[in-house]
Amino acid sequence: MGLKGEFPKGIEDCRELVNLDLSGNEFSGSIPSSIGNCSYLGVLKLDNNKLTGQISQQLSQLKNLRIFSVADNLLSGPVPEFVNINITRESYVNNSGLCGGPLEYCKKHRWEFEVSFRSGFVVGCVFTATLYTPFFMYYINLRVGLKMKNHNKMMSTTKMTTLLARRTNITNLVL
Secondary structure, eight states, X not given: OOXXXXXXXXXXXXXXXXXXXXXXXXXXXXXXXXXXXXXXXXXXXXXXXXXXXXXXXXXXXXXXXXXXXXOSSEEEEEOOOOSSSOOOGXXXXXXXXXXXXXXXXXXXXXXXXXXXXXXXXXXXXXHHXXXXXXXXXXXXHHHHHHHHTTTTOOOOHHHHHHHHHXXXXXXXXXX
16 A cells, blocks of 8 residues: 555655656545646656546646656546657556547537537527517517407407417417
8 A cells, every 4th residue: 555645745846856656556636737847857657546637738848758657547638748758548548537649539528518509599599589579479460450450459468369369269379
């Protein structure tokens, strides 16, 4: 059994750090993006922990990095796009939420699509209802209004709808 707890604070302050191997522990929390400031870092192994969240894109700035692994954690989101090193799938295995790079292409989450579809549908319905209500009322006024010309009275929308429903044998008409 290894070390437990949050990812160690202050490691990123060791700017001259060359090798960082914290694999095989039970560290939790996220990987600090400030590790990307450790410009001499050549080895970064954080596999077999309980790390969560996304891998910061700032890690891709580590120009001396030659070995990188975050396998067997609980990480999610897009992986950094490293320039000077070819990271393989094995460096990311058993993190079901990771995507991009050597892994599957990052797709938008389905719920984002559903939310945008639903909100678009609601806006469309409100717009359509707002647009067609005056035409519908004009039609009712025209049809029922002709019959009421002889009476010279103002008629409420409810009365017009009821009269129109009787005239066209509609039993249920909802506005």
